[in-house]
Amino acid sequence: MAIRPAVAPxxxxxxxxxxxxxxxxxxxxxxxxGGRITVIDGSTVNPVTGGYICSKVRHFDxxxxxxxxxxxxAVRVGAKGEGRFRRVxxxxxxxxxxxxxxxxxxxxxxxxxxxxxxxxxxxxxxQDTTDAAFFRRLGSARLDRTVCAAPTGAANMGxxxxxxxxxxxxYEHAKVILVWGxxxxxxxIHLMPYLKQARANGATLVVIDPRATTVxxxxxxxxxxxxxxDVVVALALHRHLFESGAADQAFLEAHTTxxxxxxxxxxxxxxxxxxxxxxxxxxxxERVARLYATASPALIKCGWGLxxxxxxxNAAAAVxxxxxxxxxxxxxxxxxxxxxxxxxxxxxxxxxxxxxxxRVVNMNRVGRELLEPAGxxxxxxxxxxxxxxxxxxxxxxxxxxxxxxxxxxxxxxxVLTDTAVYADVVLPATTFLEHYDFARAYGSLSMHMTRPVxxxxxxxxxxxxxxxxLLARMDLxxxxxxxxxxxxxxxxxxxxxxxxxAEIGDLGHATPPWHGxxxxxxxxxxxxxxxxxxxxxxxxxxxxxxGLYAYIDDPGTPDYPLALISPASExxxxxxxxxxxxxxxxxxMHPDDAAARGLxxxxxxxxxxxxxxxxxxxxxxxxxxxxxxxxxxxxxxRHTGNRLTSNALVPDTLxxxxxxxxxxxxxxxxxRASSRRR
Ligand SMILES: Nc1nc2c(c(=O)[nH]1)N[C@H]1C(S)=C(S)[C@@H](COP(=O)(O)OP(=O)(O)OC[C@H]3O[C@@H](n4cnc5c(=O)[nH]c(N)nc54)[C@H](O)[C@@H]3O)O[C@H]1N2
Ligand SMILES: Nc1nc2c(c(=O)[nH]1)N[C@H]1C(S)=C(S)[C@@H](COP(=O)(O)OP(=O)(O)OC[C@H]3O[C@@H](n4cnc5c(=O)[nH]c(N)nc54)[C@H](O)[C@@H]3O)O[C@H]1N2
Ligand code: SF4
Ligand SMILES: [Mo]
Numbered sequence: 001m002a003i004r005p006a007v008a009p010x011x012x013x014x015x016x017x018x019x020x021x022x023x024x025x026x027x028x029x030x031x032x033x034g035g036r037i038t039v040i041d042g043s044t045v046n047p048v049t050g051g052y053i054c055s056k057v058r059h060f061d062x063x064x065x066x067x068x069x070x071x072x073x074a075v076r077v078g079a080k081g082e083g084r085f086r087r088v089x090x091x092x093x094x095x096x097x098x099x100x101x102x103x104x105x106x107x108x109x110x111x112x113x114x115x116x117x118x119x120x121x122x123x124x125x126x127q128d129t130t131d132a133a134f135f136r137r138l139g140s141a142r143l144d145r146t147v148c149a150a151p152t153g154a155a156n157m158g159x160x161x162x163x164x165x166x167x168x169x170x171y172e173h174a175k176v177i178l179v180w181g182x183x184x185x186x187x188x189i190h191l192m193p194y195l196k197q198a199r200a201n202g203a204t205l206v207v208i209d210p211r212a213t214t215v216x217x218x219x220x221x222x223x224x225x226x227x228x229x230d231v232v233v234a235l236a237l238h239r240h241l242f243e244s245g246a247a248d249q250a251f252l253e254a255h256t257t258x259x260x261x262x263x264x265x266x267x268x269x270x271x272x273x274x275x276x277x278x279x280x281x282x283x284x285x286e287r288v289a290r291l292y293a294t295a296s297p298a299l300i301k302c303g304w305g306l307x308x309x310x311x312x313x314n315a316a317a318a319v320x321x322x323x324x325x326x327x328x329x330x331x332x333x334x335x336x337x338x339x340x341x342x343x344x345x346x347x348x349x350x351x352x353x354x355x356x357x358x359r360v361v362n363m364n365r366v367g368r369e370l371l372e373p374a375g376x377x378x379x380x381x382x383x384x385x386x387x388x389x390x391x392x393x394x395x396x397x398x399x400x401x402x403x404x405x406x407x408x409x410x411x412x413x414x415v416l417t418d419t420a421v422y423a424d425v426v427l428p429a430t431t432f433l434e435h436y437d438f439a440r441a442y443g444s445l446s447m448h449m450t451r452p453v454x455x456x457x458x459x460x461x462x463x464x465x466x467x468x469x470l471l472a473r474m475d476l477x478x479x480x481x482x483x484x485x486x487x488x489x490x491x492x493x494x495x496x497x498x499x500x501x502a503e504i505g506d507l508g509h510a511t512p513p514w515h516g517x518x519x520x521x522x523x524x525x526x527x528x529x530x531x532x533x534x535x536x537x538x539x540x541x542x543x544x545x546x547g548l549y550a551y552i553d554d555p556g557t558p559d560y561p562l563a564l565i566s567p568a569s570e571x572x573x574x575x576x577x578x579x580x581x582x583x584x585x586x587x588x589m590h591p592d593d594a595a596a597r598g599l600x601x602x603x604x605x606x607x608x609x610x611x612x613x614x615x616x617x618x619x620x621x622x623x624x625x626x627x628x629x630x631x632x633x634x635x636x637x638r639h640t641g642n643r644l645t646s647n648a649l650v651p652d653t654l655x656x657x658x659x660x661x662x663x664x665x666x667x668x669x670x671x672r673a674s675s676r677r678r
Contacts, residue, residue, distance in 0.1 A: 120385025173333025182303020248327020258536025313657020370401025
């Protein structure tokens with residue numbers, strides 16, 4: 001297999017791709033002058049990119065060369081969290097880590113070490129390769145990576161075995177599109193032209209979101225739903241399908257199991273009852289139900305906004321069940337569209353090591369694990385590809401845990417994050433413009449090679465190299481191991497299906513399975529054990545605290561009546577790029593809620609609940625529904641008045657299915673800030 005060279009001549013325009021945690025996987029042209037990046041732009045290699053990219057990545061050089069960039073390994077000299085470090089050599093840093101981890105393991109067992117990682121750059125090479133081998137062989141505790149997509153993933157797996165789903169290019173065939181709990185106007189911008197084209201072809205666009213996002217404002221119907229109530233709206237649609245005779249009985253008999261139980265659970269949800277719970281109008285629910293029942297092709301785009309609450313798994317299951325009950329499969333543009341990250345069927349041959357039978361820590365409860373351990377206490381923490389100080393629930397517990405003097409913490413990152421200031425040892429990582437990776441789209445189906453366009457900045461190094469060195473230093477290496485980035489890269493490539501390894505090596509991109517445009521129930525089918533859609537998986541019914549398709553009531557109280565949600569913003573990818581300057585971050589609040597509290601646009605407010613507080617100015621806007629307030633996800637501590645973010649108010653309770661995070665279940669009160677603060 002060939003590999004496209006890591007082009008690093010001083011003057012060039014290099015083709016590469018963006019692997020960041022975004023559904024779009026853009027292809028890029030990056031111009032380098034004098035060995036420095038001068039322009040980052042979109043290319044047309046990936047038709048979905050179509051030559052344009054988001055402003056985050058257009059300005060990614062600000063991160064690469066910015067003042068927060070980590071340049072050298074360093075060890076802590078000040079108190080925990082103070083962020084004072086002394087530069088050391090890679091050799092000394094890795095020796096310290098190897099020696100300390102060996103000591104912890106000898107005294108307390110491998111389980112006293114916890115790897116803490118999530119998406120990072122989200123490529124195929126920088127996660128779950130050499131790092132996985134290292135932690136498995138070390139016998140560390142295992143991390144349940146539940147901070148995102150756990151409830152939707154559990155539902156998609158349970159009902160369909162994660163069947164590949166409709167890609168962007170096929171949206172234009174749909175006659176009705178329900179964008180449900182997704183905000184592509186910020187979080188996957190390359191879907192927007194396809195939605196526009198679909199509307200130009202006569203499709204009706206429905207958006208279900210508590211906020212009037214850009215895409216919601218372009219929609220024919222916007223249902224400004226109360227957060228956490230999607231399951232009852234979906235069940236009301238099911239009830240309508242069954243009661244009106246629009247359910248596709250032939251499809252249900254031939255291709256599903258469990259539809260009778262779903263019908264029973266939906267039967268109580270009249271439009272009236274669903275409207276009362278969801279805060280929507282009966283007439284709007286009826287209209288959407290009729291539209292969906294009668295149109296074909298009908299497409300549901302299921303996002304992640306609906307999963308981040310106590311009912312998130314049941315909401316996703318009820319929404320994903322709609323095309324089966326409505327008989328919407330089998331036509332181009334019909335069915336459902338959600339994460340395609342598991343659609344490739346890549347067999348990870350490089351992950352040869354079995355998982356050790358060590359204890360599993362749910363990452364949404366890391367704060368509690370560090371402070372009130374349920375098992376072997378964590379004494380060594382290795383954070384990489386993640387910024388838990390600002391991205392995990394119950395922020396104050398996470399911060400208190402990171403501040404533990406007896407906790408040995410390694411943070412391996414590109415910049416001095418809010419987490420890295422708590423480290424005992426900091427390691428500098430390369431960015432996707434300095435190392436190899438694979439960018440896998442999860443909105444559409446495409447795979448592109450990401451390659452270095454400049455030399456690593458200062459002493460930064462890629463994950464693969466650093467974990468390979470740690471394996472060697474702790475005598476965990478094996479003769480068959482890939483020793484460095486390029487070898488590891490070849491192993492990952494070899495696992496790609498079909499002709500992709502050869503193509504991607506030569507061209508940088510490859511023809512995906514089904515030419516990237518599978519039609520559900522024509523090209524692809526459920527990957528459940530019996531090949532049918534499981535509309536009532538027993539294991540999900542057992543897992544959900546009140547059973548499958550149940551609705552759990554709003555957690556609001558008279559003291560804390562407002563729902564605080566924290567969706568993706570244009571500024572950052574989760575907290576990545578959050579270090580950069582930004583306009584003051586404000587809490588969005590409806591004019592009625594502001595008036596009831598005597599607040600005016602721009603006032604400084606304190607957002608409180610029993611867990612914490614957040615100080616920031618308020619933005620009074622009718623774009624958010626009454627009773628709901630919004631503050632973006634991924635904000636760094638430096639960008640709020642009291643150095644805490646919305647996650648200080650987020651409980652570490654788990655979703656009904658999949659053990660996911662309940663970011664949008666924070667219930668709060670908002671009041672004018674007292675003058676003592678600033
Ligand atoms: N620019 C940018 N792009 C990103 C990211 C980013 O941070 N910034 N993050 C990436 C990642 S990691 C992910 S997971 C995806 C997330 O992408 P999305 O699926 O768009 O997820 P969110 O932004 O969390 O929420 C989407 C919408 O759901 C709404 N919402 C909140 N609660 C509810 C609810 O209970 N019901 C319904 N129906 N809607 C609700 C929010 O108002 C929001 O507009 O985006 C990826 N792309
Ligand atoms: N309030 C609230 N919080 C949320 C959410 C929400 O909706 N509301 N959404 C959640 C979601 S959807 C997600 S996915 C999580 C994401 O949460 P995290 O996993 O913490 O993601 P990021 O904040 O992007 O942090 C990733 C870090 O990895 C680093 N990194 C990138 N590439 C590499 C690499 O190659 N090597 C190394 N060593 N480091 C690298 C980046 O610099 C960055 O600091 O946040 C969650 N947090
Ligand atoms: S973050 Fe998304 S939209 Fe921006 S360049 Fe990367 S893939 Fe494209
Ligand atoms: Mo995510």
